[in-house]
Amino acid sequence: MVDATRHPVRIAVVGAGAFGREHLDRLAARDDVAIVGVAEPSRAASDVVKGRHPAIPLFTDPVDMFDEVRPDAAIVATPAATHFDITSAAISRRVPVLLEKPVLPSSAQAAQLVAMTNDGTAFILPGHVLRFSADHVKLASLVKSGTIGDIIYIDSRRYRDASHARRYPDTDPVLMTLIHDIDLAVWLAPEPFVSVRGSRTAGPGFQSLTTADLETASGIRCHLRTAWTFTDGDLPPDRLEVVGECGSIELDAGHSLRLYVDGRCTELPLTSGDDPLANEHDCFVARIRNSQAPLPVSMNDAIIGLKLAEAILQSLASRREVAVSW
Ligand SMILES: NC(=O)c1ccc[n+]([C@@H]2O[C@H](COP(=O)([O-])OP(=O)(O)OC[C@H]3O[C@@H](n4cnc5c(N)ncnc54)[C@H](O)[C@@H]3O)[C@@H](O)[C@H]2O)c1
Missing domain, CATH: 3.30.360.10 (Dihydrodipicolinate Reductase; domain 2)
Known part of the structure; x- marks a missing residue:
């Protein structure tokens, strides 16, 4: 858990397509967050990030990014088929994840991911923005x-x-x-x-x-x-x-x-x-700082939906x- 209300929470973003950029633009406007990396394999998409946020380190592979920058948390905004591998890599490094919807392509995979969080070291906030x-x-x-x-x-x-x-x-x-x-x-x-x-x-x-x-x-x-x-x-x-x-x-x-x-x-x-997306970030950041901060939607809700x-x-x-x- 990140202590200090004084230090910005260090967040890495995976996927800088249309919605990843929505996340990035809002995170960049916050003074309680530092964007420590963006992982994006597409040259065209990462060029857009470079144009808008030139100081953010860019990576092509999320796991390399997690290992190099060791973020406090990650936002995963990639196609659903990639969510399991990316999120399990984060969770196994104790990195909490805000995971875009649909959180996984199947409820079975979602349950498998939840099982990985049972030791309480990291949490997953489903991006059910409404x-x-x-x-x-x-x-x-x-x-x-x-x-x-x-x-x-x-x-x-x-x-x-x-x-x-x-x-x-x-x-x-x-x-x-x-x-x-x-x-x-x-x-x-x-x-x-x-x-x-x-x-x-x-x-x-x-x-x-x-x-x-x-x-x-x-x-x-x-x-x-x-x-x-x-x-x-x-x-x-x-x-x-x-x-x-x-x-x-x-x-x-x-x-x-x-x-x-x-x-x-x-x-x-x-x-x-x-x-709503900025509110979602407020909630994610609050939970990263304080493990007792409430999450209005759980992975269990997401599994029911799936x-x-x-x-x-x-x-x-x-x-x-x-x-x-x-
Ligand atoms: N909450 C909402 O209202 C909302 C709205 C739109 C999209 N979304 C969700 O956001 C996610 C992304 O949607 P989008 O519209 O931005 O799609 P998009 O196709 O515009 O962008 C996806 C990006 O992910 C990148 N990517 C693919 N595999 C990757 C990997 N392994 N590592 C890193 N990056 C990778 C792609 O290169 C692409 O740039 C999806 O899960 C989607 O359902 C949520």
């Missing part, structure tokens, strides 16, 4: 405090432009974007989902609309959808709606948060200037409802 979004936190706390009564239905949508199908040809939209909606459902539902049915429209590759319907043992229903079909530009906002026995609450991300109870609609203020994602993929392949056992 858990750090102030408006999502507000919605979740209203739901959990019973404002709309017991939950009966959750609906979440996430539409992206068609370039996603070209940029991520090897990662199914269920793991790439629907995993956010799955995680929201896991966060909000008071009991586990026990059945799952997926559907997907025809499209070239992943350029299609994917839906998933989930149900708990007591009959709470959930409908999730993601589309990689839109033209870049104005897209419908990500949307989360939760219906309870006596009302509902709906968040149009970045646009509105509305509570419907007692026959009245109350427009709740959005949190201005909120930056098991549901696997059931959805199985349902897409079999065109049948899939039972999920816990």
Whole structure:
């Protein structure tokens, strides 16, 4: 554990593609963090880092970087297929990791990684960034405090432009974007989902609309959808709606948060200037400094999400409802 609130936490970043750079730009703006290295095999991507952050040491291999700079912590923002090897190398060197979603391509690999952290020497924070979004936190706390009564239905949508199908040809939209909606459902539902049915429209590759319907043992229903079909530009906002026995609450991300109870609609203020990724960094840094600092999302939550994602993929392949056992 890093002592001293005086010394910056020394963080290494693995992967400097589109999202790794989002991490880097925010970390570079903090005075409680020193970026001690970036590992990135692509020349084009590392040249962008060199242009924006000329002082940061660049490496092509994450393990060489871990051994040379011995960071206090690492952020892994590479394709999911590489997460196991990179994160296990970090964990075995006692380096805690903020691991981008999907944390692993399979729940079995995720469980294997968690087992490596059981001695408590390093932790993994799953990069489920919406858990750090102030408006999502507000919605979740209203739901959990019973404002709309017991939950009966959750609906979440996430539409992206068609370039996603070209940029991520090897990662199914269920793991790439629907995993956010799955995680929201896991966060909000008071009991586990026990059945799952997926559907997907025809499209070239992943350029299609994917839906998933989930149900708990007591009959709470959930409908999730993601589309990689839109033209870049104005897209419908990500949307989360939760219906309870006596009302509902709906968040149009970045646009509105509305509570419907007692026959009245109350427009709740959005949190201005909120930056969920910066909040995620706050939480990661706090935990690196203090092993008792809370993590709002655990690898166990991520594993539950991955098991549901696997059931959805199985349902897409079999065109049948899939039972999920816990
Ligand atoms: N939390 C979010 O909202 C969010 C949004 C976008 C992406 N992501 C996640 O971030 C990760 C990266 O996504 P992206 O959009 O930046 O992809 P990207 O393809 O733009 O970038 C990935 C980078 O990783 C590099 N890389 C590949 N193998 C590597 C290795 N072994 N060591 C070091 N670098 C390696 C590639 O060269 C590439 O530059 C994925 O897991 C993705 O799901 C999360």
